[in-house]
């Protein structure tokens with residue numbers, strides 16, 4: 531079992547690529563080992579390809595985790611010394627690369643954003659591997675996130691991202707994360723969803739956990755950031 535953070539999102543990683551355990555056992559491991567973490571990554575191998583099975587700290591499985599995917603790729607490259615460029619998730623095949631010491635992940639193809647208004651917040655519902663609600667506000671620091679974030683999360687069964695536009699391509703994002711049932715220091719797929727709604731080519735995302743970059747290229751959306759062994 532190893533511990534990592536990625537831009538403040540905190541994970542426990544279990545490498546079970548040489549064995550297999552039941553879903554119940556996975557859930558038990560998660561509940562026992564993620565009390566001070568946001569989620570858990572299980573490293574598995576299916577038909578010769580590495581597979582990331584992701585669980586939130588509350589034991590719920592999620593099809594994808596953007597920051598978790600960056601940790602997963604870092605682990606394959608730096609710890610297992612596997613020179614692979616892709617791995618499987620429940621949101622499909624994910625491509626990764628390392629440059630300038632940062633981990634880049636090509637994010638799952640987003641769904642079409644649906645504009646909605648709820649609890650006086652106008653925003654967009656879209657899926658980037660997992661469901662997100664993105665709403666732009668004047669000042670994210672003034673949001674009572676554990677109050678309104680929780681309410682919106684329950685109503686939408688989605689991760690809730692409050693976004694403040696600081697400049698043409700810089701945003702500040704706070705996320706109430708489903709399955710953590712609280713604010714996380716950053717959310718990779720939430721940062722990506724927010725950048726998609728902003729719709730600029732290279733978006734700097736400022737989160738409590740640090741800086742992420744979202745690159746909107748002609749072949750997709752890439753999430754860039756660091757990984758730490760803590």
Ligand SMILES: N[C@H](CCC[C@H](N)C(=O)O)C(=O)O
Nearest residue numbers: 592595596597660717718719
């Ligand atoms: N809590 C999310 C999964 C983790 C997403 C987040 N940690 C990320 O970096 O994308 C959900 O259940 O939809």
